[in-house]
Amino acid sequence: MANLHYEILTDPAQLQVSGTGKDEESPGTVHIVVSNPNAWFVTLYDLAVTVPYGTGRDHLTVDPDRIRARVSRSTLSPTVDLADTWDGTAGTYRLESSSGARLRRGEVIVIELTGFPVSSEEGLVLLSVAEESQGRGARNEHLVTLSLLKRAPKIPRNFRAEKTLLGSTERVTLRWDGPDGLGYKIQGPDGLTQTVPQRSGPDWSWSPKPGEEPKRDATYILIATPQSEHQPGYCLTAQPRVRERHGGERAVHSLGQGHRPRGPDRVHRPGREGPGRAAEVRHARRAGSHRGNRHRHDRRHDPLGQGHRTRRPHRIHRTRRPDPRRPAGAGHRHRCSTGRGDRERRAAAGA
Known part of the structure; x- marks a missing residue:
């Protein structure tokens, strides 16, 4: 019996097999939790996890070189000498310590295997763990087998x-x-x-x-x-x-509503400038021509197509010079150059 306890978890909780195409890969992650359940110290010298790879039912992945293996979590002291290596050719992840890593009761090491595509055949996968450790007895090697399932998707x-x-x-x-x-x-x-x-x-x-x-x-x-x-x-x-053809000249991607060609081929459809416009207006960009500017001016000042409009001139307000006959503080009269009632006001002031 091994000195350490092992538990395996997968993400997703049940690995789904990949399809046959490159774009049909199903990624998977495997977590191996290694802990010391004993009341005494366990010294770990070597720990090797071997992953079966290939296209068969009992293989985890078809591409072991894509597996990223690491220690994702550990409660051991940072000063513990524990080196890790991944051998893609053999599909083996190894933890080694020349002087031995001592695990107290309840201490944990979590090994993570991630980034790989799950193989395409559903079935039971067996991972083998070789542990070289020492507990109460002499230093010895123990073999442990961990299992997980690959299943075909139950939903589309x-x-x-x-x-x-x-x-x-x-x-x-x-x-x-x-x-x-x-x-x-x-x-x-x-x-x-x-x-x-x-x-x-x-x-x-x-x-x-x-x-x-x-x-x-x-x-x-x-x-x-x-x-x-x-x-x-x-x-x-x-x-x-x-892809659609516009004018038989060039192909553009149809992206749904809101997509319009740019440049000289841009067409304004009826009803977008106003309800009174019945004809399409095509921009003609010619050197030295201002037709596009006139069109934008007409659309801004004539949204209903009722003919060219001009703006009314602004009224200019001028201030009269102070009248010496008026008492101070009485204010000043203002005259508007385009206002009405000037004669009536002057007549009332003279009376």
Whole structure:
């Protein structure tokens, strides 16, 4: 029996296998908690964790070089001599101490293996731990086996378009990962649903029929229905983008509402400048021409298209010189050059 106690945890709680494509990888993390449950010291000299790798059911990952192994947490003193190394060729993470690292009761070392894609076959994975330590007895080597499960996803995930940006003649292909026990339907941009036939290969895929391909950006909804009425259904969305031609000259990406071409091809649609404008106005950028400026001026001062308007002149207020006949503090009279009633006021003042 080993001198130390081992516990294994995974993130997610149950590792999900990866798909067959590069973009269908399912990342995983493994935590190995090493602790001393004894009432006496345990001196650790060497600890090696070996990870099985490959494409089989009992392999954790297909690419061991992507595993990032480290001690993520430790209650040991920082002065404890404990070196760690990762060997990707052998798939082994090793902790070594030439003088021995002493673990008191309850002290913990947490080893983290992260950054790897889980292999594509579901099954049971066995990790082997070789511990060289000394407790009450003599220094000895102990072997421990830790186990974890890889499972296929129970719900659909990773619903995506095979190509997110399509030409006007390219075919839309939608892919996703999911179990075989669900019924799948695809709802297109027209609101109609089509049943997906049972897959013949390792992946789920679907494409619209010829003539039903989208001409611009479209949203597709994957509807997954379980066989049992007591289980909830699932809905996922994917939105491929389609390149469109403007004027037969250049291709731009259709990004939905609000996207307009820039430069000379910019067109103002009817109704955007005002309800009275019935014709489209195209900017003509010519050297030495101010048509664009006149258009902006007309739109600012004539939003309803009722003809050119001019602003009314501002009234200029002038102050008369002080009248020596008026007593001090009585204030001054003001005359407006464009005001009314000047004659009446002068007549009333003379009377």
